[in-house]
Amino acid sequence: MSEFYDALETRDPGAREAALMAALPQVVARAQAHSSAAAELLAGVQPQDVGSRAALAQLPVLRKSELLQRQRERRHGDPFGGFAAIGWNGLPRPGGARRVFQSPGPLYEPEGTAPDWWRMARALFAAGFRSGDLLHNSFSYHLTPAGSIMETGAHALGCTVFPGGVGNTELQLQALAELGAHGYVGTPSFLKILLERAAEQGTALPQLTKALVSGEACPPSLQAWFAARGVQAFQCYATADLGLIAYETAARQGLVVDEGVIVEIVQPGGSEPVAEGEIGEVVVTTLNPDYPLIRFGTGDLSAVLPGACPSGRSNVRLRGWLGRADQATKVRGMFVHPGQLAQVAQRHPGLGRLRLVVSGEPAAEKLLLRAEVTEPQAQELAQLLAASVREVTKLRAEVELCTPGSLPNDGKVIEDSRRYE
Numbered sequence: 175m176s177e178f179y180d181a182l183e184t185r186d187p188g189a190r191e192a193a194l195m196a197a198l199p200q201v202v203a204r205a206q207a208h209s210s211a212a213a214e215l216l217a218g219v220q221p222q223d224v225g226s227r228a229a230l231a232q233l234p235v236l237r238k239s240e241l242l243q244r245q246r247e248r249r250h251g252d253p254f255g256g257f258a259a260i261g262w263n264g265l266p267r268p269g270g271a272r273r274v275f276q277s278p279g280p281l282y283e284p285e286g287t288a289p290d291w292w293r294m295a296r297a298l299f300a301a302g303f304r305s306g307d308l309l310h311n312s313f314s315y316h317l318t319p320a321g322s323i324m325e326t327g328a329h330a331l332g333c334t335v336f337p338g339g340v341g342n343t344e345l346q347l348q349a350l351a352e353l354g355a356h357g358y359v360g361t362p363s364f365l366k367i368l369l370e371r372a373a374e375q376g377t378a379l380p381q382l383t384k385a386l387v388s389g390e391a392c393p394p395s396l397q398a399w400f401a402a403r404g405v406q407a408f409q410c411y412a413t414a415d416l417g418l419i420a421y422e423t424a425a426r427q428g429l430v431v432d433e434g435v436i437v438e439i440v441q442p443g444g445s446e447p448v449a450e451g452e453i454g455e456v457v458v459t460t461l462n463p464d465y466p467l468i469r470f471g472t473g474d475l476s477a478v479l480p481g482a483c484p485s486g487r488s489n490v491r492l493r494g495w496l497g498r499a500d501q502a503t504k505v506r507g508m509f510v511h512p513g514q515l516a517q518v519a520q521r522h523p524g525l526g527r528l529r530l531v532v533s534g535e536p537a538a539e540k541l542l543l544r545a546e547v548t549e550p551q552a553q554e555l556a557q558l559l560a561a562s563v564r565e566v567t568k569l570r571a572e573v574e575l576c577t578p579g580s581l582p583n584d585g586k587v588i589e590d591s592r593r594y595e
Contacts, residue, residue: 205466211256275319286464292417294327301408305332312360428491442499443512453585455499541571
């Protein structure tokens with residue numbers, strides 16, 4: 175039995191990168207032709223010029239707040255805000271949508287008709303699921319796409335699915351025991367509840383040996399707890415907008431990026447890619463022609479792990495979820511956003527990491543911008559930075575120039591250290 179879902183997983187990294195970059199111009203061209211929002215955002219961009227990561231990095235980052243705003247503005251004519259290339263009768267693109275979902279916001283997401291449209295079969299395979307297995311799906315089938323994301327991947331893999339959904343713990347436990355499911359998909363917290371309830375009732379689940387969990391953190395301690403009860407649990411990283419982004423393997427060393435996306439790690443709130451190993455916001459370009467999101471900012475923080483995955487998969491690995499990029503905070507009645515710090519950085523090329531520290535008490539805060547520079551004694555630069563902070567944020571800040579590498583590599587650009595007593 176193969177250890178890999180397909181040959182794409184073990185491609186030479188150079189060949190993979192060449193294939194992804196060769197596909198980029200087609201992705202951009204289709205988005206401009208079939209997505210009115212993409213055509214507007216990418217106006218003037220020549221698809222044939224977008225064939226490298228450097229060229230991709232010149233395109234704007236689309237963040238969820240902008241996607242939501244565009245959907246709201248066009249709700250009655252196009253609930254997808256002009257981003258989808260599929261739809262139903264009455265929409266600009268009248269065909270191709272099999273389902274439509276609503277996520278908090280509300281945001282609407284389409285699902286097309288292609289098998290494994292969300293590309294989840296790859297993550298299920300890495301978690302040990304195989305054709306013929308019975309999969310107990312405890313993700314929601316109501317409104318949001320999580321249940322369908324997992325079910326369509328399971329069907330593509332040849333699995334049978336029990337659509338458990340959320341809640342109804344006793345009935346789901348009964349089904350687990352009586353049907354003998356081989357594996358579970360859902361949140362790790364609900365799997366823990368089910369296993370604890372089974373132990374309390376003396377219900378045996380001998381065939382339940384594997385799980386693919388998502389939606390919550392599943393630290394090594396919890397994975398060990400599951401393993402002690404006979405269940406090997408693996409994590410995956412997916413969103414309702416993009417489908418699968420990355421998945422865990424038996425190596426348990428980071429999350430391997432899916433073959434159907436291009437992932438960048440950029441400055442929180444900005445658009446410039448960070449150096450390899452630096453923590454930043456996960457920005458994804460999907461190759462999905464039905465919903466061609468280009469440079470979509472997930473709002474999640476992560477970093478690239480160096481080296482190759484011991485599992486033999488050759489794609490880039492992410493460290494996993496390391497927090498949220500949106501660190502906006504209110505100071506003296508004004509919101510300060512990571513994007514504003516990115517604007518300050520753009521005004522002064524050559525800076526390293528930046529961190530705006532908010533201290534003191536509410537209504538009497540002090541702001542300190544700590545900036546990594548190669549010449550810490552350049553006080554003229556400190557004055558220029560202070561002026562830029564005031565122009566961009568409308569707030570005054572002191573400036574401390576730091577040596578390169580002295581600020582933590584944690585993705586944090588706004589640190590709220592105020593005292594709330």
